[in-house]
Amino acid sequence: MAHEFIDGSTAIVRGALAAGCDFFAGYPITPASPILQMMMTELPARGGVAIQGEDEIASIGMCIGATLAGARTLTATSGPGISLYSENIGLAIIGEVPLVIVDVQRLGPATGGATTVGQGDVQFVRWGTAGGYPIIALAPSTVEECYSLTMRAFDLAERFRCPVFLLTDKDLNMTMRTVDPSALTDMVVRDRDLRRGDEGPPYRYHPPDGVPPMSRYGDEIMRFTGSSHGEDAVITKNPAAVGALNDHLAAKIDDHRAEIEMVTLDHQERAATLILTYGVTAGAARAAVRQTRAGGDAVSLLVVQSLWPVPEEAIGAALEGVTRVVVPELNLGQYRREIDRLASGREIVGVNRVDGKLITPEQIVEALL
């Protein structure tokens, strides 16, 4: 039996390459820099392009341009960089640009605990650009998931023609762990749905949840705009056309939540308490569950991988028979807000930490009592 000793950054880069990523642009920031570093060395050798932008705005801008020229693009940063990505995230949403954005969270606000662990960007990635349209965010909780969810992020980006966040953190990305290579499971990442000749207008809003094939610069005359546009990609203020565009941007994701939902439920019969968590904190939760069950008590665990849109069905199912929900997270209770609205009538307890240290299994066990 052979194992590897790798960290989340390495798994993310490998996952991206396996997904066919051929363009990367980013700006150095711990703890996301190792991804930049690996891409800068590896992509050229594979015939791709990796570039260090003059700042985060340039980096995501280059990614958006490259995607429209046919590339499969990745960028990676941390909270301060996501702040600078904000306006371009909106551009990628309105222009329907597939793109994977890794947010390796560190403790904020601002420069914050450079560089200690945090999970403070959970609501930020959800609401991080003007308009409030749905976004997709996946949160791996192990090194293995860093690999598989990166591939999945690329697939969802193509499926829905939108930016997809991979939300990780300093400890997940920079702690090396024993990994069974066969647990780095590949998936088929769909190719870009490219237009074959004249297939009508470049954008389509009817039915609202449809996702039209894309074009590439050079293949045909192609127009792109970040302003409200009709299906012909021409700027418009026509309320019917603008309304249809914006309904479409929401419907294409909201109406297909089932395709995105991803959780891991470790259910125990008779357990009245459910631990609900995500990301690196899931590690402590798994240890807490083990300890609790070893002590003869029952507890269930739901690890949420698809943070956004909130996997309401799966969470609803996990809440059956549960009277108490414990939500550990490295922020002041950001995802707990979502659970509050889904688990009304139950006792909801947060386990929170914002001092740059991980939540420990013992802290979670304590909250179970």
Added chain:
Amino acid sequence: MSTTIVPLATYRNETAYPFCPGCGHSSILDQLNEALVRLDLDPKQVVLVSDIGCSGLSDQYFATSAFHGLHGRSLTYAAGIKLARPELEVIVIMGDGGTGIGGAHFLNAARRNVGMTLLVFNNLNFGMTGGQHSTTTPFGAITSTTPGGNLERPLDICATAAVNGAAYVYRGTNFDADLTDRMVEAIETPGFSVLDIWDLCTAYFVPSNKFGKRSLEDTQKRLGLGTGVLEQRDVAEYAAAYRTEAAKRPHSPWLEPHLLESEFTSDLDGPCRLLVMGSAGGKVRSAARLIAEAAIRSGLHATQADDYPITVKTGHSIAELIFSSDPIDFAGIDRPDVMVILSEDGLAKAGPYLAAMTSTGRVVMVPGLGDVETRAALEVLDLERLPGRVAKTELALVALTAAIVGQNVVSAEALRAAAGRGRYAEKNLTAIANGLELTP
């Protein structure tokens, strides 16, 4: 995908320009159209990347491909497009506004020389938002945000581009008879070309400053700004240069799977948490990694998290290791089972851990660090027993070997197997041998 080139008699579409009567933007666009006709380019190979502003509306009146993004960022999208598909002809249309909000991109485009042509529609103010001052508003000019006259020095777009490496730099006005020629020249130039084209905003700048065609040239003279072709140099176009260089690059050494066979055994039952507390330059992380790899070769699970200050060459260097016969869900360490202290820097960070350790814990220290307070069992390594002095860079592996081998975690054989490859194999094996001399 067809490869036949279909040049056009005009690259304009049928839609009339939206600009105010007399707005200079219309005239620049007519001349751009003429340049494209003269260049005979395939319209699908031409991407007009427009910024935001009145000038940013321009792309909609052309029958080429287009990208209309965010204010100030047009050069970034253009660079991405060109880098991904270098065969495309990328032309950026930006107002003087873009040279302010996108100043960093402008500077770096000049340095980088990705092959694209930037046309600055420089009407000395923000037209679209109501005639506010811009980076290029001349001294003394009245705008809606400089009611008493502009006090800021105007940006010299051309000098900035030229001094930072742009391949082609030109300044003129939309009235210049040779503007079309210069556009053709700029588009044909490999690398980054800039045309700073002054024009009139008839809605704002003209009425506020009693400005006219003559004033454009007069102002350029008054400000000492050169006109005509100001720079023309051979440069390596970045997208092409990147591909040439990339073809020579080896694959990343970090991504090669490095498989560790579990060919040894370990008697460890449950977890063992080990902290290595040392200093920068002491090879703490690499020594810790060898121990972790040895553990994995012994069938154990391992984690390693490193902690060091941002100033990497000074201060502490700490490695947190966990080994376990079971999968490790939680990689944090509050109370280590074993702590190896290698230096004053390491000791300075050890306080909370020393306090948390119990009598089952072990602290292994190099000599000379003074007294420490802990309930754990304390061992000071007797380095005197070794022949010769232990180098600072070998101390970590020596001490770790002494602390760990013989403690049911990893065997000397497993450690040797982990250490016996690569550039430092010989040094590592010597350090391990020295460490084994010191095992209790």
